[in-house]
Amino acid sequence: MEKSRDIRGKYLVTTDPEEKFFLSAQQRCTFVWENTGNGLQISHIHISNPIGELKIAEDEAFPDTMGKMASHYMKEEILRLTSDRKLSVCDVNGSLMFLQLSDVMFISALGKETVVRTLTDCIFAKNSIKELAQQTQDCFVMTHRSYLVNPQYITAIRRYAITMQDGTELPVPRKKYDEIRRQILSV
Structure with missing residues (x-):
């Protein structure tokens, strides 16, 4: 050993x-x-x-x-x-879940609900993306109005797209690309 x-x-x-x-x-x-x-x-x-x-x-x-x-x-x-900071999420069944922030790859808006994506799970939550953004404000980057991203899991950023560790590609708005790239590099 x-x-x-x-x-x-x-x-x-x-x-x-x-x-x-x-x-x-x-x-x-x-x-x-x-x-x-x-x-x-x-x-x-x-x-x-x-x-x-x-x-x-x-x-x-x-x-x-x-x-x-x-x-x-x-x-x-x-x-x-x-740190052991947690994200509190109310799933679609009404259960309150506490997730380690460091385990969350990204959060995406899906209508009035959100999807919280970890490496191993996909949690459908009743929380709005705005509510979850308040809990993750100093750790995650809002790369699009529908996506909050944990920079620890970004493997590549190129014009208008981010690739996550699991291969998922997320869009980056053309007008905000430079600003978002700076934010990701500074976190």
């Missing part, structure tokens, strides 16, 4: 499009995953910054302030993305 595994990569950090300034920098990161009784869990995160971008704080012998800030940010993002 494998005890731990390192996963290394690079990512691009940019400021929020709403900010009045722009900053972009590439960082390297390493995640060490350990196989525990509860499955794989992250046991260590290391983030490296290019030396030219490191900030040395007063009385600091080694430039690690920026690294600590980046590590804190990354841990907060992982917590946000893997």
